[in-house]
Amino acid sequence: MTSLTTPLSCFSLSVSEHIAHLVLNKPEAMNTMHPAFWRELDAVLTQLHQSNTARVLVISSTGKHFSAGMALETFAGSITMDDQSPEGRAAIFDMLGEMQATFTKLETLRIPVIAAIQGGCIGGAVDMVSACCIRYATPATFFCIQEINIGMVADVGTLQRLPKLIPLAIVKELAYTGKRLGADRALQYGLVNAVFDTEAAMLDAVMQCAAEIAAKPPVAIWGTKQAIHYARDHAVDDALKQMGWLQGTIWSNRHVMESVTAMKTKRAAEFPALQELKLFSDIGR
Numbered sequence: 001m002t003s004l005t006t007p008l009s010c011f012s013l014s015v016s017e018h019i020a021h022l023v024l025n026k027p028e029a030m031n032t033m034h035p036a037f038w039r040e041l042d043a044v045l046t047q048l049h050q051s052n053t054a055r056v057l058v059i060s061s062t063g064k065h066f067s068a069g070m071a072l073e074t075f076a077g078s079i080t081m082d083d084q085s086p087e088g089r090a091a092i093f094d095m096l097g098e099m100q101a102t103f104t105k106l107e108t109l110r111i112p113v114i115a116a117i118q119g120g121c122i123g124g125a126v127d128m129v130s131a132c133c134i135r136y137a138t139p140a141t142f143f144c145i146q147e148i149n150i151g152m153v154a155d156v157g158t159l160q161r162l163p164k165l166i167p168l169a170i171v172k173e174l175a176y177t178g179k180r181l182g183a184d185r186a187l188q189y190g191l192v193n194a195v196f197d198t199e200a201a202m203l204d205a206v207m208q209c210a211a212e213i214a215a216k217p218p219v220a221i222w223g224t225k226q227a228i229h230y231a232r233d234h235a236v237d238d239a240l241k242q243m244g245w246l247q248g249t250i251w252s253n254r255h256v257m258e259s260v261t262a263m264k265t266k267r268a269a270e271f272p273a274l275q276e277l278k279l280f281s282d283i284g285r
Contacts, residue, residue: 010037013044018214019207020054020111027063032071033124038102045105052273055214055221057109058206059132060116069123069146096155103157106131107229110222110274112213116206117192118199122146127154130161133225134209136202137192141183149178164232166191217255217271223247 010031012023022044024031048054061067082088106113106128115132123146129135147154154175162171166189174181186192196202213221223246231239255271262269 030068065119067125
């Protein structure tokens with residue numbers, strides 16, 4: 001995999017057996033999200049999207065909490081939220097759009113994303129994991145739409161994605177009150193796929209799930225993610241038409257035969273990787 005041009009200070013990144021593992025590694029700061037966090041996450045996601053090395057991304061964390069969300073001191077220092085003029089408020093819109101785009105990269109990444117969540121998943125961290133495909137938790141995991149507790153509206157994806165994942169009345173309760181949603185209720189409502197007794201057991205299960213995904217044809221996984229997200233946001237008839245076009249685009253007799261043969265002979269199947277992407281703007285460099 002191509003090395004990042006920006007060194008990582010907020011994360012560690014490894015790729016093994018087609019599984020990329022991104023770890024939040026600032027437990028002393030409760031893995032809060034300051035400008036460097038956003039820059040590094042955006043760079044990693046861009047790299048993974050263009051590369052064809054990883055077939056699934058796992059995101060985990062360190063310390064007591066997955067992430068305490070936005071680093072509030074940032075807004076008293078390096079970021080100015082100017083509400084004194086229409087020009088300043090317009091700049092807020094544009095800045096938020098840039099931040100939203102980073103988490104949207106999780107959703108539009110060519111590979112599935114699995115989040116392993118321990119302890120608190122607070123504020124911006126809820127925005128982040130809402131954009132992931134699969135979420136696993138421990139008994140100590142909780143989710144909190146913290147923004148309402150500090151006098152603002154959650155603005156980087158929670159209010160847009162969470163209603164697609166859990167009942168609307170529950171989203172409203174959490175968003176209006178700032179209450180914590182514990183692991184048991186999160187499992188009940190389908191926000192998390194499973195709750196494990198320990199962090200180690202959770203990470204083992206995440207890696208097992210990731211390995212199962214990585215063993216499938218990457219282009220079929222890509223197509224499945226495309227179809228699911230399209231169906232979520234469109235009418236059934238539109239989504240069925242899109243499915244026909246999508247299947248016609250990526251169908252492979254060879255992949256089907258390889259899958260069936262591998263199952264019958266009890267061996268691992270072998271599939272080609274997705275093609276590396278090169279940005280049009282990078283051509284000629």
